[in-house]
Structures are given as C-alpha cells and as structure tokens.
Amino acid sequence: MSFDNILVTHDDGVTTITINRPPFNLATPGLIDDLMAAFDELEGRDETRAIVLRGAGERAFCAGADIGHEKGPAGEGRGLRDAGRALVERIEMFPKVIIAAIRGWCIGGGTGIAWPCDIRIASDTAKFRAGDVYLGIIPSWSVGMVRLVNYLGRNRTLDLLLLGEDISAERALELGIVSRVVPDAAFEAEVDRVAKRLASGAPMPIRAIKEAVRAQCREGFDRAALLEEAWAQKIFASQDAKEGLGAFMEKRKPVFTGK
Structure with a gap:
C-alpha cells in the first residue's frame, strides 16, 4: 500500500498506520481519504489482527484540521465535516482492534481521530485540547457533541468542551480519555507490547x-x-x-x- 499522507507497515499481526504530515500531522481531506482507503484494505487483510494509529515525529499525533481546508461551499466547511464524520464512523465500526498511540499534541480533529479508537495509549508528553468555542466554532466530527458524553459522562464532557483548556496526559487518564499513560522513554515498547497482545487474541x-x-x-x-x-x-x-x-x-x- 502506498499513500501520499500516511505510511503503512506490517509486523506479524500488527499493522501500523502513521499520519505522515509532520511536524503537526494536520488533517486534510487527502489525509482522511488515505486513512479510509487503508482501513478498507486492512479489513480484508487476514494477517492484520490489530492496528496502531499514530503520528509521525514527536510533536503531535494530530494537531487538528489544516485551516486552509476548512472552508467549503458557502464557507461552511461541509466537505471536511462529512469526511471527518465518515472517518470517525469507520474507526468505531471497524471489526479489528485499533490502538491510538498518542505522543505530543492531540487537538481538535486529532481528538476526533484518537478518542474513538478502542485503546488509547499516551506518552507522558501528550497534550489534548478541545477548545473549539474559543475559535468561534464547534466540534463537528460527531465526537465531542455526539459520542463524548457516552465516553466520559455529562459533567466531564461539559467541563472539557466548555473550558477548552489544555489537558495533560495524566489528567486525560483521570478523565478516561486515554487507557494508560507511559513515560516517553518506554512509550514505543509499551505500544508494541499492547499491540502484539491484542493481535494474539481471537x-x-x-x-x-x-x-x-x-x-x-x-x-x-x-x-x-x-x-x-x-x-x-x-x-x-x-x-x-x-x-x-x-x-x-x-x-x-x-x-x-x-x-
């Protein structure tokens, strides 16, 4: 598989998808198309038992949508919203386990990609932000305003979305946004261990x-x-x-x- 915006590698039963738009791995329609195409291929690949989804480099998993692509017909950005919603649905409906490996910033659209994943492993360098209201907009990929209350509950969802503050990895663990937090020096080894364990399951x-x-x-x-x-x-x-x-x-x- 060859793509413009992502890298796909295989190691036994684990396939790693790397968002390859450093340093911030911003989301674009092209990136979303590549991710959708990769999931389509990997669903039918019997050798793939678990998928690791990560960002290139150490600065960001995905620091949100590329603002240059936000404007759509009539300035509404509908195309990117529809694509983002379709990606979230694909991740949630995917029949194999997906692990988000989060290092550095995870903001806006990045949270829309990471939070629906089945397991979310964060380096202690990870930082999260859902501050759309302070940009004059709303989260619109059907995560913050649709799914997040099921993940976190009503009160924590309102705290996170209305305050829009930076959330450390440790605070994200307390909220239930991530499954575990790992010191950065041990991050790669833990992601590998968890992915191989999940790939060994039935x-x-x-x-x-x-x-x-x-x-x-x-x-x-x-x-x-x-x-x-x-x-x-x-x-x-x-x-x-x-x-x-x-x-x-x-x-x-x-x-x-x-x-």
Whole structure:
C-alpha cells in the first residue's frame, strides 16, 4: 500500500498506520481519504489482527484540521465535516482492534481521530485540547457533541468542551480519555507490547465485544443482549474456541485462525 499522507507497515499481526504530515500531522481531506482507503484494505487483510494509529515525529499525533481546508461551499466547511464524520464512523465500526498511540499534541480533529479508537495509549508528553468555542466554532466530527458524553459522562464532557483548556496526559487518564499513560522513554515498547497482545487474541470475540459495547451506547441494553447471544452461539461452536480451551488445558499458547 502506498499513500501520499500516511505510511503503512506490517509486523506479524500488527499493522501500523502513521499520519505522515509532520511536524503537526494536520488533517486534510487527502489525509482522511488515505486513512479510509487503508482501513478498507486492512479489513480484508487476514494477517492484520490489530492496528496502531499514530503520528509521525514527536510533536503531535494530530494537531487538528489544516485551516486552509476548512472552508467549503458557502464557507461552511461541509466537505471536511462529512469526511471527518465518515472517518470517525469507520474507526468505531471497524471489526479489528485499533490502538491510538498518542505522543505530543492531540487537538481538535486529532481528538476526533484518537478518542474513538478502542485503546488509547499516551506518552507522558501528550497534550489534548478541545477548545473549539474559543475559535468561534464547534466540534463537528460527531465526537465531542455526539459520542463524548457516552465516553466520559455529562459533567466531564461539559467541563472539557466548555473550558477548552489544555489537558495533560495524566489528567486525560483521570478523565478516561486515554487507557494508560507511559513515560516517553518506554512509550514505543509499551505500544508494541499492547499491540502484539491484542493481535494474539481471537478475532471473532474481539469483533463481538466491539459490536456489543458499541450497541450499548448507540442502541441500548436490549440490542446488546441480543448481540451477546447471537455471537455466543457462533463463537462457542468455532474452531478458535476449541483451540483456546484446548491450549489452556495443555498449558500452551493458542493459535487462532479467526474460524
């Protein structure tokens, strides 16, 4: 795979997508197109079991949208908003686990890319900001005003969006924005460890858990319960279930095939 705005590399079951627009890795329609195309290819790549999404360099994961691309028809920026919403939906709906590896600034559209990821690992250098109201605009990729209350709750969402202050990695961990914070010197090793662990899991259960948790937020308790039983019938009859239980009894590492 070759793209203008991202780099894609593979290491066993882990694929890394690097936003390659340093130093700030600003979001543009071209970047979003590349990310969407990469996800399309990786969904069908059986060897890819987990994806790491990161920014090039150390200054930023993604420091927001490129202002030069904000203006759309009638000055409304609708094209970039629609593209951003489609990317957020793709990340949330993606059947494989996605890990955001966040170093440096993560601002505006960058938070829209990072926060919907399944696991979010931050270097202690990471800083977050959702200060749209102090630019006279609103967050418009269906994260801050649509999903964030499900991630954080009403009060924390209002604090974050209305105050619009810089959030340290440690504060982000307290809020639940990130899964863990790692000293920068240990950041690469921890991202690699977590990604390889997730890549070693059984693909069907990972997909099932993502679908059911998403359903709890978007469709409610009853839909999640139906998904749980539908997936349970399929998974408990799968080859991977037999392999996992057999490996446990035999005290060996399981080899999952996704079947």
